[in-house]
Amino acid sequence: MNKRLIPLIVFLVLAVFFAIGLTKNPREVPSPFIGKPAPAFRLPEVGNPAKTFGPEEMRGQVWMLNVWAPWCVSCRQEHGVLMQLQAQGVKLVGLNWKDKDREAAALLARLGSPYLSTVEDLDGRVGIDYGVTGTPETFVVDKGGIIRFKQTGPITEEVWKEKLEPMLKELAR
Amino acid sequence: MKRLFMIMATLLATQAFAGEAQPVGEDPQIERRLNVLAEDLRCLVCQNESLAGSHAELAEDLRREIRDQMKQGKDDKQVVEYLVARYGDFVLYKPPFKPLTLVLWLGPLFFLLVGGMVWWTVLKRRRAQPEGVANTQARAEAARILEGKSE
Numbered sequence: 001m002n003k004r005l006i007p008l009i010v011f012l013v014l015a016v017f018f019a020i021g022l023t024k025n026p027r028e029v030p031s032p033f034i035g036k037p038a039p040a041f042r043l044p045e046v047g048n049p050a051k052t053f054g055p056e057e058m059r060g061q062v063w064m065l066n067v068w069a070p071w072c073v074s075c076r077q078e079h080g081v082l083m084q085l086q087a088q089g090v091k092l093v094g095l096n097w098k099d100k101d102r103e104a105a106a107l108l109a110r111l112g113s114p115y116l117s118t119v120e121d122l123d124g125r126v127g128i129d130y131g132v133t134g135t136p137e138t139f140v141v142d143k144g145g146i147i148r149f150k151q152t153g154p155i156t157e158e159v160w161k162e163k164l165e166p167m168l169k170e171l172a173r
Numbered sequence: 174m175k176r177l178f179m180i181m182a183t184l185l186a187t188q189a190f191a192g193e194a195q196p197v198g199e200d201p202q203i204e205r206r207l208n209v210l211a212e213d214l215r216c217l218v219c220q221n222e223s224l225a226g227s228h229a230e231l232a233e234d235l236r237r238e239i240r241d242q243m244k245q246g247k248d249d250k251q252v253v254e255y256l257v258a259r260y261g262d263f264v265l266y267k268p269p270f271k272p273l274t275l276v277l278w279l280g281p282l283f284f285l286l287v288g289g290m291v292w293w294t295v296l297k298r299r300r301a302q303p304e305g306v307a308n309t310q311a312r313a314e315a316a317r318i319l320e321g322k323s324e
Contacts, residue, residue: 026220029217029261029263032257032259032260033256056320098230123234124231125238128234128238128259129259130259131259131261133218133231134218134231135258
């Protein structure tokens with residue numbers, strides 16, 4: 001082998017490593033919850049604090065827990081997609097995370113709610129129990145209450161078509 | 174000049190003081206433990222900051238959570254386990270030694286060994302090389318010149 005080629009080969013190997021590194025999203029921290037039961041909670045509903053909700057009520061159904069907040073811009077971006085999903089019969093539960101200004105009820109009244117139920121996590125403690133680092137994050141929960149997938153960042157039509165829809169179909173069987 | 178120096182010294186002094194400020198009304202022992210522990214934990218929002226140094230809201234919440242657990246009498250190990258269960262090993266700046274992190278821990282050692290081996294073979298080869306004709310001639314020439322000078 002020609003010795004002069006060695007620096008070129010070293011460079012190419014490094015370039016490939018860096019190219020792979022650039023395509024990864026550092027925000028996508030692998031969730032330790034995949035394959036584990038969804039942490040239990042009981043929280044009051046937004047706009048109707050007398051009623052509470054806990055994840056055990058969804059037993060036997062495939063559903064998604066969508067962590068969002070009225071102050072979150074990318075949540076507004078995914079809102080339209082979530083409305084479409086709800087129209088298709090996808091079961092969504094909203095976790096209104098750290099909404100200090102209590103704007104969620106008014107916002108949902110104005111834009112429409114894609115959720116079966118939206119619960120209020122004012123101090124962010126349930127969010128911490130789910131390992132939430134920011135909004136939006138969405139957890140796919142199967143019939144047995146096991147978390148199967150976590151989507152970090154907004155659900156776009158692409159994410160729905162490529163990842164979530166096939167997964168929900170598989171889990172619903 | 175002296176005046177400028179005085180102004181600068183004053184500015185420096187106040188800044189240093191601001192950094193030392195401690196939250197009032199908290200148990201100083203727990204605060205000390207929290208600060209030491211949080212130095213080795215990653216803030217999940219500003220990923221290159223420690224949990225101790227970050228001003229992100231989530232970091233504040235997590236510090237509150239750690240503080241509460243310490244008040245309940247949990248030791249550092251239990252607090253770290255609580256965080257790892259929720260955020261994974263990613264929250265640790267010193268990840269544990271396990272099959273998944275083998276490359277992380279042993280990689281540098283491996284590259285050091287490879288580098289050492291390359292260095293060793295290059296040296297060995299260079300030593301084994303016989304001196305070239307040009308070199309021998311040059312040495313002889315140098316010796317002659319030096320001799321001529323010393324006489």
